[in-house]
Amino acid sequence: MHHVAWVVPPLVLAAVLCFSAVTKVGKGESLRSIVRNLHLSDRILPKPLARAIPGLELVLALFLVGTTQPLFTVTAVACLVLMLVYWALIARGLTLHPRPSCGCFGQAGEHQITGRTLLRNTLLVLAAAATVALAVSGRTTLSLLGDATAGDWWWLALAALACTVTGLVLGAPRSDAAVVATPDPVGRDDLVAGDAWDDGDYVRTPTPRLVVHDLASGPVTLHELSAERAQLLVFVNCYCASTREAMAQATAWDARFDLVDVRLVFSIPIVDSLGPPPAGTLVDHAGLAWEAFGFTDSPSAVLLGIDGHLAGGPVSGSDEVLELLDEVAEVLRESLPEPTAPATHGVTAGPAPHGDDAGHHHHEAQARLVEDGQLTRDR
Numbered sequence: 604m605h606h607v608a609w610v611v612p613p614l615v616l617a618a619v620l621c622f623s624a625v626t627k628v629g630k631g632e633s634l635r636s637i638v639r640n641l642h643l644s645d646r647i648l649p650k651p652l653a654r655a656i657p658g659l660e661l662v663l664a665l666f667l668v669g670t671t672q673p674l675f676t677v678t679a680v681a682c683l684v685l686m687l688v689y690w691a692l693i694a695r696g697l698t699l700h701p702r703p704s705c706g707c708f709g710q711a712g713e714h715q716i717t718g719r720t721l722l723r724n725t726l727l728v729l730a731a732a733a734t735v736a737l738a739v740s741g742r743t744t745l746s747l748l749g750d751a752t753a754g755d756w757w758w759l760a761l762a763a764l765a766c767t768v769t770g771l772v773l774g775a776p777r778s779d780a781a782v783v784a785t786p787d788p789v790g791r792d793d794l795v796a797g798d799a800w801d802d803g804d805y806v807r808t809p810t811p812r813l814v815v816h817d818l819a820s821g822p823v824t825l826h827e828l829s830a831e832r833a834q835l836l837v838f839v840n841c842y843c844a845s846t847r848e849a850m851a852q853a854t855a856w857d858a859r860f861d862l863v864d865v866r867l868v869f870s871i872p873i874v875d876s877l878g879p880p881p882a883g884t885l886v887d888h889a890g891l892a893w894e895a896f897g898f899t900d901s902p903s904a905v906l907l908g909i910d911g912h913l914a915g916g917p918v919s920g921s922d923e924v925l926e927l928l929d930e931v932a933e934v935l936r937e938s939l940p941e942p943t944a945p946a947t948h949g950v951t952a953g954p955a956p957h958g959d960d961a962g963h964h965h966h967e968a969q970a971r972l973v974e975d976g977q978l979t980r981d982r
Contacts, residue, residue: 607755610747611762612733613667616682619727620664624657641695660685667734669745676738683731690724697721807912811895815868816886823885825892829907833863833914835931836885837924838903840870840893845921849902853881859932863906868892906931 627634634653638644663685666678696716737743751759810825817823828834837853839846849867857865868885870893887893896905896917904924906915918927 607747607751607759609733609737609742610744610759612730613679613737613744615730615766616686616727616734617664617667620660620667620682624660624664627657627660637692641692642699643695667744670743672738672741672743672746675743676735679731679734679738683728683735686724686728686731690721690728693721693724807908807914810907810911810913811892813892813895814888815892816888818880818884818886825907826911828885829909829911831909833909834907835860835863835865835915835928836868836905836907837865838868838870838887838893838896838898838905839901840890840898841901842871842874845901848921849924850878850881853884856928857881857883859928860935862935863931865928870898904928 634656635648635650638648663678663682666674667682670678693716697718737747810829813825814822815825815828817828825834835856837849837856839849853865853867859865864883866883866885867881868887869880870887870890873880873884873886893903896903898917898919900919900921900923902921902924903917903919904927905913905917906927908914915927915931918924
């Protein structure tokens, strides 16, 4: 255990844990959702623990690199236990159909669980076991590095180079949409830059020229979809608890609004085990719209105005989607005129609009909302 090569396992674990911690910050609820996707009770991962996981991983990474021998031993054992837990979760995911997504590395990388995912975690378990063996021998990462010669440092540098090149070549997730150099039609850069963002104003950008498939009527562009009524599109791209929850709530969300249609959009193939999709469901073939909007979490959402511009979003994550729904409901509630009070003292109120007149008034009210910017919110 005295050769400098034994520092590779703890250094690899430290790098993986640092990367994992950074990508999980603020994603506690997503981690709990992953547990539910595995058909396990989220009580095994309480909210305080879910929020603390990134910090715990970062502490373990730091202690793997520089600490005393007794604390290094405790850290090595803790890393082995953590890697075994992750391995068991991945193995369970492989037994489920449809397979859920993996969140070992937060929002980074490919989330679909495959045999390659299990192989990756098996190698991490072996690295953790080697780190425990190093600790039991009485050595630490720092003590080995302290005894390293110039030749050893060159060896480590070349090993790091090999790891970096391998990661760059094999680490990028495969995506059919990524084969085509798709422009950024939504203008996400514009949403986070300029005086408008600094002032808290929502920068409206043109609705992208994309096509989705309506299960009832066939292909339709986003412009055609939102030509008559604003559309709040809720995208999902995994067969997980959040997808099932969005399916269950889609009809209720749509019923909240008179002037806005809420539609579920699948950026993955619809499988029979999910049950019948809600009315108005759309399919985003090959996930092209998902990629174009730059969504990161499932579910995600965007609001299309009838004037050919985005009126809200894009947003990603369950909480953000619910917040967008609430904001649209609030804007509509504040913008629409109060209903005419019943006639009193002999004054007869005018008849309520009906038929084509009612639709005309609704269309005018919706147009006023878009023109006044009242469907847009500070996102």
